[in-house]
Amino acid sequence: MERFELRRQDFRLDDDQQAVREGFGDFFTKQVPSSLVRDAQPLGFDADLWQRVVAMGATSMGLPEEAGGDGATLVDLVLVAEELGRVVAPVPLVSHVVASRLLARAGGAGELLAAAAEGERVVTLALQPGVGGNRQLVPDAAVARDVLAWSAEGLTLHTLPEPAAHVPNQGSTPLAWFDPAAGERTVLAAGPGAEALFRTAVAEWKLLTGAALVGIAESALQLGVEFAKSRRTLGVAIGALQGVAFPLADVVSEISGARNLVRKAAWYAEHEPATRPDLPLVAFVHAARAATEAAWVSAHTQGGLGFTVEADISLFFLRAKGWSVLGGDPGADRRHIAAALLAAV
Amino acid sequence: MDLGTVELTPEQEAFRQEVRAFLDEIVTEEVHEHERRTGDGFHVGVHLALGSRGWLFPEWPVADGGAGLDRVCQRVLALELARRHVPMVTHSTTGLVWAAVELSADPELAARLKPEVAAGRVRFCLGYSDPEGGSDIAGATLRAVRDGDEWVLNGSKLWTTGAHNCQYTFLITRTDPEAPKHKGLTMFLVPLDSPGVEIQAIHTYGGERTNAVYYTDVHVSDTHRMGDVNAGWATLQGPLSAEHGAGRPDDGLSDVGMAMGTREFEAAIDAAARWAKHTTRPDGTLVADDPAFLDRLGALVVEAEASRVTPGPMGRVKSSLSYIAGIAELVDLVGPEALLAHGADGAIEGGVLDYAHRFAQGTATYGGTTEVFKGMIAQHVLGLPRLNLPGSKQWVR
Numbered sequence: 001m002e003r004f005e006l007r008r009q010d011f012r013l014d015d016d017q018q019a020v021r022e023g024f025g026d027f028f029t030k031q032v033p034s035s036l037v038r039d040a041q042p043l044g045f046d047a048d049l050w051q052r053v054v055a056m057g058a059t060s061m062g063l064p065e066e067a068g069g070d071g072a073t074l075v076d077l078v079l080v081a082e083e084l085g086r087v088v089a090p091v092p093l094v095s096h097v098v099a100s101r102l103l104a105r106a107g108g109a110g111e112l113l114a115a116a117a118e119g120e121r122v123v124t125l126a127l128q129p130g131v132g133g134n135r136q137l138v139p140d141a142a143v144a145r146d147v148l149a150w151s152a153e154g155l156t157l158h159t160l161p162e163p164a165a166h167v168p169n170q171g172s173t174p175l176a177w178f179d180p181a182a183g184e185r186t187v188l189a190a191g192p193g194a195e196a197l198f199r200t201a202v203a204e205w206k207l208l209t210g211a212a213l214v215g216i217a218e219s220a221l222q223l224g225v226e227f228a229k230s231r232r233t234l235g236v237a238i239g240a241l242q243g244v245a246f247p248l249a250d251v252v253s254e255i256s257g258a259r260n261l262v263r264k265a266a267w268y269a270e271h272e273p274a275t276r277p278d279l280p281l282v283a284f285v286h287a288a289r290a291a292t293e294a295a296w297v298s299a300h301t302q303g304g305l306g307f308t309v310e311a312d313i314s315l316f317f318l319r320a321k322g323w324s325v326l327g328g329d330p331g332a333d334r335r336h337i338a339a340a341l342l343a344a345v
Numbered sequence: 346m347d348l349g350t351v352e353l354t355p356e357q358e359a360f361r362q363e364v365r366a367f368l369d370e371i372v373t374e375e376v377h378e379h380e381r382r383t384g385d386g387f388h389v390g391v392h393l394a395l396g397s398r399g400w401l402f403p404e405w406p407v408a409d410g411g412a413g414l415d416r417v418c419q420r421v422l423a424l425e426l427a428r429r430h431v432p433m434v435t436h437s438t439t440g441l442v443w444a445a446v447e448l449s450a451d452p453e454l455a456a457r458l459k460p461e462v463a464a465g466r467v468r469f470c471l472g473y474s475d476p477e478g479g480s481d482i483a484g485a486t487l488r489a490v491r492d493g494d495e496w497v498l499n500g501s502k503l504w505t506t507g508a509h510n511c512q513y514t515f516l517i518t519r520t521d522p523e524a525p526k527h528k529g530l531t532m533f534l535v536p537l538d539s540p541g542v543e544i545q546a547i548h549t550y551g552g553e554r555t556n557a558v559y560y561t562d563v564h565v566s567d568t569h570r571m572g573d574v575n576a577g578w579a580t581l582q583g584p585l586s587a588e589h590g591a592g593r594p595d596d597g598l599s600d601v602g603m604a605m606g607t608r609e610f611e612a613a614i615d616a617a618a619r620w621a622k623h624t625t626r627p628d629g630t631l632v633a634d635d636p637a638f639l640d641r642l643g644a645l646v647v648e649a650e651a652s653r654v655t656p657g658p659m660g661r662v663k664s665s666l667s668y669i670a671g672i673a674e675l676v677d678l679v680g681p682e683a684l685l686a687h688g689a690d691g692a693i694e695g696g697v698l699d700y701a702h703r704f705a706q707g708t709a710t711y712g713g714t715t716e717v718f719k720g721m722i723a724q725h726v727l728g729l730p731r732l733n734l735p736g737s738k739q740w741v742r
Contacts, residue, residue, distance in 0.1 A: 003428075006350060007348055008348055011654075012346065236730070252727055257660070285647045334647065337646050338618070
């Protein structure tokens with residue numbers, strides 16, 4: 001690893017990227033009040049909102065132009081995902097975008113890809129390589145009939161007559177058990193090349209989820225900061241007290257680092273995918289931890305009120321972990337990250 | 346966004362080769378040995394050699410003693426200096442003080458000093474912290490009393506790093522004890538060879554040398570006053586904001602944050618990774634095959650990566666605290682071999698972990714403690730209210 005390489009460290013968004021961020025930021029802020037998030041519980045899916053997200057071009061933008069997309073970059077996609085996370089929008093966008101991109105790369109299933117680009121069919125991805133036919137929990141599988149999975153056979157598309165049954169979960173996500181024997185199975189690709197496609201898709205899922213977790217963390221932080229400014233004790237706002245202020249200062253430091261790390265990983269994955277293949281995992285691990293910390297610090301800043309269902313921080317606390325845990329144990333990612341370092345030094 | 350490698354023009358590439366060849370020549374093993382022995386953060390031979398090329402202030406025009414380098418070449422030079430671990434502490438304090446000299450010093454004095462500073466013959470250190478003041482530098486108690494065209498100084502300063510290798514200290518003094526805290530301060534550029542100045546070494550377990558400097562009836566000419574009388578706080582802000590990372594061109598050729606110690610942390614992580622690849626434990630297992638080792642090492646890689654990209658003052662806090670916690674964890678991961686000293690039988694890569702563990706602790710203090718910065722982040726990033734304490738506005742003795 002070259003620690004002293006002459007590279008730019010320019011994290012400024014260009015005008016197009018800024019427009020993506022602001023456009024989706026405005027969209028999600030206006031379309032997703034916390035009441036909508038609450039109403040979508042426990043499934044975590046709002047079909048009307050999904051239609052509006054599709055109309056914004058979010059399901060097609062990340063696809064290549066020949067697949068009906070706009071060829072948006074991963075940097076664009078993480079900007080969208082962060083805004084989605086900021087309002088914990090109950091739509092399966094991350095899984096759907098990642099699975100659609102995988103479909104496009106694997107080839108075949110052109111009809112499904114076209115329907116996915118239009119958001120007419122939701123596609124998702126089983127994140128764990130399947131061994132021995134064991135079932136696994138798959139994000140968004142409770143709203144998707146089409147599940148991409150990797151097993152010894154290769155990269156397989158499983159098409160079910162209807163989405164699997166929702167399993168209620170802490171993060172109110174459309175989680176479902178996926179049975180690799182179920183549905184109509186089409187092997188899309190096999191061999192090491194196909195496995196690489198699958199690994200890339202998992203890394204993209206972690207990258208976009210990392211971005212969403214940055215958004216969750218940011219909103220959680222803001223709730224804590226606003227509370228700390230207005231709540232008073234002993235004649236001062238509690239936010240003036242270092243015991244309250246410093247944990248919040250730590251949180252904003254973690255978030256701002258996680259945001260840049262997510263964008264850095266997206267930039268490398270887009271422009272130099274072979275240089276730092278571990279970066280999406282680095283970004284995910286850091287963002288997951290930042291979101292966890294932001295959520296509990298903000299909840300605790302609000303004392304007992306932060307523990308109530310009616311406080312909006314509850315939405316973010318329950319999803320900070322409820323969304324990040326879908327990616328599996330970060331310990332496995334950390335082992336990959338260390339292995340990449342050992343290979344590089 | 347642009348995180349890509351910078352394509353060098355033929356001229357820039359030639360410059361890089363020139364830098365590498367020159368540094369290979371001047372940054373010898375003796376330089377590193379000297380640094381291990383003294384902890385000076387300074388080597389006079391290297392400093393003067395860099396000055397002779399105009400590379401101490403490479404952005405200055407050649408006519409001013411600089412090298413007139415473009416931003417890319419400045420970055421090339423900075424990276425090559427960092428790669429070779431060139432001791433740069435006194436160079437860095439000299440640069441900070443120069444910003445104030447240029448803004449606030451008597452023009453004649455500044456004009457006289459400029460070529461000397463560029464050549465490396467004149468160097469500056471920071472006379473900021475009182476022995477009981479720490480990071481609260483506006484609480485300075487060192488007294489300066491006017492006496493005709495001179496001022497008489499009495500008091501002492503701690504942490505005047507590099508004083509024994511510098512010609513002047515940029516000193517904060519109390520000139521009006523009755524005024525509000527920030528309104529009774531005046532800055533001076535005090536010649537360190539003045540009668541009544543006594544420099545005493547303080548050694549850190551980070552291997553650094555710093556100093557206590559005592560001022561007993563030290564007479565300094567009014568021409569060495571910096572800025573107006575009792576306007577010392579404004580005079581100080583120039584270099585302080587430079588130290589806090591403000592005012593850099595936004596062209597992607599600077600570091601994103603104010604990472605503190607991340608280079609040392611990364612060096613230790615890399616060394617531990619190499620060690621793991623070739624080290625077999627007494628039970629015959631290769632360290633690199635241990636999943637628990639990899640899990641914990643991976644966590645440290647994440648911390649170092651985050652430290653590098655956390656922006657501004659938040660990066661200053663993040664990098665230092667991650668380094669302090671992470672290097673302790675890394676020592677545990679490696680075991681007693683990690684703390685073998687340079688030159689000891691079995692020391693890892695010249696004792697890089699031993700050094701990194703000791704050095705880490707000071708990074709939470711340099712340039713203002715992590716707590717000071719957390720307070721700034723709370724106020725200026727989060728907009729939380731300032732806590733008014735008895736000494737916030739008034740000088741409390």
